[in-house]
Amino acid sequence: MSLAVKAVGVRKSFGRLEVLKGLDLEVENGEVLCILGPSGSGKSTFLRCINHLEVPDNGYVWVDGAIMGYELHGNVLQELSIRHLRAQQSQLGMVFQHFNLFAHRTVLGNVIEGPMVVRGLRRAAAEARAMELLEQVGMAGKASSYPSQLSGGQKQRVAIARALAMEPRVMLFDEPTSALDPELVGEVLEVMRNLARGGTTMIVVTHEIGFAREVADRVVVMIDGEIREMGAPGQVLSNPSDSRVRTFLSRVLS
Template sequence: MTAMLSVQHVKKAYGGVSVLRDVTLDVDQGQVVCVLGSSGAGKSTLMRCVAHLEPVDAGTISVEGQLVGYERRGNHLHEIREAELCRQRRGIGMVFQHFNLFGHLTALDNITLGPRKVLGLGRGEAEAEARDLLAQVGLGDHAATYPRQLSGGQQQRVAIARALAMHPRLMLFDEPTSALDPQLVGEVLRVIRALAHTGITMVVVTHEVHFALEVADRIVLMADGTVVYDAPPSQFRSTTDEHVTAFMSHVTDVPAAVSTAEALTE
């Protein structure tokens, strides 16, 4: 069975500094994989490479068996044209640390812009779906609201709805709560937690360890630009692996993460 996402021996450097060192990772269809790791481990760079917002220096990334950002000609890989890359990205939804909403557009218009311009949906169909998505993320009464009128947590939920409006096969979350005040984290995690039960394939980079243990099918730990541990949450909880032990010894927000996880189950 072909993996939904296959990252094979990917390397990436900036100015001679290696950020990703031979990363290999497969994610099966319908799986929720949470990626943990200290700052500088390469987590965000990996997400950007998966969406081909950054080209890789070596290795390959495939979604449903199709190379992302490249095509093979003989024994060499060549970057594809921008139009083809945009077509590929339709199937990859990405939610960033910062919300990247268009400030001059309402929440409804932020969500409908992609489906109308890229998918060719009519205004009525796009708006009907956008309203359903806003209701799904708990913002059904904020369709006419502008980003500046929304809290950070609400803006991030609009960003999630915007990504879902493109009907992605794969959802990437790059530390979606890191820019939020602590009291707003729970509302975004609730939405992601609900999505985890819908069957969509998700890769979530997060610092919320207890949340990851709750929702993930697999926990992936990165350090120094590579994957150092990959296992189900039950094994992550009980392992004596030195990389996991070292990471957990430096996690300072565990109490907050615990309270957040408890809040999610209320």
């Protein structure tokens, strides 16, 4: 299979704190990869480096064969213009922990914004596609509602539809259920399960061990800015070789 994402030697520091310590990772098209690890291990920072919301201090990320944030001129890498970077980033759908919906726009308005502004889609076409996606995530009946009128689970499902509206090559999820009340987690995970069944390439930072075990093709465990374990869910979650991973999993699974 061809690679959707390739990261090589990705490092990132904030001041004296080294958050990512030279990460290498490849994700194939159609693969679901779940990233686990304790808080502060660099998972979200790595996700933000993939879509160039954070610029790595060293190393590079390729998406669909193109290096994120740069283009090659002869043998010299030059930074992309903001316009070209935004076009590149639109290949990556990002679902955040706290939804990041536009409060002043309806559900439908949130979903059509990107396709109309970034991709130049006409309103009728954008609305037709948006309604298909809202139906897919079970939110078509709330198209005229505002975010303040929705539950957390409903907001997150709208956020997923909004990301999908840009027809991304890869969906990135940054702990999409961690801000939700426990009874609302299931409805968001079910939408994500359906995306996985449909062959969507997904990189999911999550604390939901059961979801990772059930849905992921591979699981990565990050600790202190390093990938300490990577492999099939059954192997990583049931019989990890790294002692620190065993300690982490024993805490979250107990």
